[in-house]
Amino acid sequence: MDLESSPSLSICWMPAPNSKFPAPSKRRCSLRLGILLLYLSPVAPALAWWGLGVVLWPETYESAPAVSPEWLRRQNREIIWADVRTKEEFAHARLGGSVSFRDGNFEALLERMASSQSETYLVAVFCSGGTCDASRRIADALRRASGERNIYWVKGGWPALDADGNFPLETGTPHEFGLK
Amino acid sequence: MNSASNRPPHCGWRSRTLEATAALVIGGVLVFSAASKLTSPIEFRDELHSYGLLDVRASMFAALYLILLELGMGLSFWRKASRGVSFVAAALLFSVFLCALAYKRSLGDTNHCGCFGSSTPGTLAQMVWLDTVLLAVCVLGAVLSLRRDFGRSLE
Numbered sequence: 303m304d305l306e307s308s309p310s311l312s313i314c315w316m317p318a319p320n321s322k323f324p325a326p327s328k329r330r331c332s333l334r335l336g337i338l339l340l341y342l343s344p345v346a347p348a349l350a351w352w353g354l355g356v357v358l359w360p361e362t363y364e365s366a367p368a369v370s371p372e373w374l375r376r377q378n379r380e381i382i383w384a385d386v387r388t389k390e391e392f393a394h395a396r397l398g399g400s401v402s403f404r405d406g407n408f409e410a411l412l413e414r415m416a417s418s419q420s421e422t423y424l425v426a427v428f429c430s431g432g433t434c435d436a437s438r439r440i441a442d443a444l445r446r447a448s449g450e451r452n453i454y455w456v457k458g459g460w461p462a463l464d465a466d467g468n469f470p471l472e473t474g475t476p477h478e479f480g481l482k
Numbered sequence: 483m484n485s486a487s488n489r490p491p492h493c494g495w496r497s498r499t500l501e502a503t504a505a506l507v508i509g510g511v512l513v514f515s516a517a518s519k520l521t522s523p524i525e526f527r528d529e530l531h532s533y534g535l536l537d538v539r540a541s542m543f544a545a546l547y548l549i550l551l552e553l554g555m556g557l558s559f560w561r562k563a564s565r566g567v568s569f570v571a572a573a574l575l576f577s578v579f580l581c582a583l584a585y586k587r588s589l590g591d592t593n594h595c596g597c598f599g600s601s602t603p604g605t606l607a608q609m610v611w612l613d614t615v616l617l618a619v620c621v622l623g624a625v626l627s628l629r630r631d632f633g634r635s636l637e
Contacts, residue, residue: 329631336567337574340558344550351550352543367538368528372591376534451538457528 366427366441368457371466380420381469384411384444386437387430387460397463398470403427403440408447415450428456428463497626504623505559508572511598511616512556518599519549529596533586551575566631569624576617583610 355363374381383400385392392402401407401414415425427444429437434455441455456463463469519526523545530548531541555575558568583595583606592606597613604612 333567333570336564337571340555340567340571341551341574343554344547348543348547348550351546355542355546356539362524363542364538365524367531367541368525369532370591370593372593373532373534376589376591 361442361446364442364445366438366445366453366455368438369426369454370457371463371469374424374426374454374456375466375468377424380418380423382411382414382418382423382425384425384427384440386427386434386440391430391460395471395473398472400472408444411444412448415448422452424452424454425450426454426456429459431459431461434459497630501565501623501626501630504569504619504626505565507619508569508616508623509556509559512552512559512572514556515598516549516553516556518602519545519552519596521599523549526596526599532591533582534589566624566627569620569627573617573620573624576613576620580610580613580617583613 352363383397384403385396385400386403389402389404392400392404396402399414401411403411411425415423425444427437427441428434437459438455441453445451445453523542526549527538527542527545530536530544531538536544552575555568555572558564558571561568579597583597586595587606587610595606595609597609598604
């Protein structure tokens with residue numbers, strides 16, 4: 303593409319002597335430049351802030367993202383559920399193929415991840431509801447310990463998943479990777 | 483000094499008051515929104531991540547960039563001389579936000595969008611209306627500011 307004849311691609315485009323396009327007014331030129339500067343001005347501080355954060359607080363910046371049941375459903379991927387609820391709650395009802403993770407049962411979870419048939423599975427950690435700070439910390443720790451980036455924390459926990467109603471439930475005898 | 487009757491219509495007190503009110507509203511909303519997100523940037527990162535377009539690191543950078551952009555843009559309304567540019571830039575920003583909301587809606591997600599921070603209530607539909615109203619205010623402010631500047635340059 304000939305930039306000389308593309309007025310829309312430049313801010314203060316000056317036409318060639320034989321161009322059919324008129325030169326932009328000084329006002330229009332200043333306006334375009336002003337808008338561009340306004341949009342670009344936060345790039346450097348944001349980059350600095352982000353870079354400092356990654357160096358100083360990697361545990362925060364690399365923490366497991368909070369996701370909704372809707373978001374998980376949209377992924378169309380195999381989900382490995384890490385259930386941080388009490389063992390009684392887990393035994394009563396749980397999501398299909400979930401792992402009880404109440405005591406930080408890393409071995410069971412890693413075993414479950416290794417047994418996954420899918421290359422693109424994701425791990426969703428959830429609690430019994432409320433603020434779920436403990437389950438979020440567990441998700442962060444799991445993310446750091448395993449080095450996997452596909453570990454998420456379910457916002458709203460079990461009540462949100464139960465209300466969504468689109469994930470198959472299991473009752474009765476826990477899954478073989480569950481209670482040990 | 484010009485008498486009131488000799489002044490062109492764009493210099494009237496109504497235009498000036500409307501423009502100042504629009505600047506106050508848009509500037510205030512942007513600063514409030516940035517401050518609200520600043521209290522919990524990780525939650526805003528998660529909101530951006532939920533769009534599925536950026537990974538966690540890129541979402542974090544985008545969150546910080548948007549917070550600073552909103553803050554800078556909001557504060558720029560205090561300077562009367564640059565209000566025209568600020569209104570045009572804010573209109574572009576709200577247009578981008580509206581496109582993002584439409585994309586979120588197209589994904590079937592009608593949850594809270596975190597547009598003005600996670601602490602502010604409102605559904606996706608309410609946020610679309612609010613963004614549309616703010617966009618209209620920006621356009622009105624831009625027209626008034628640029629018309630005033632243009633009128634001045636002709637005097």
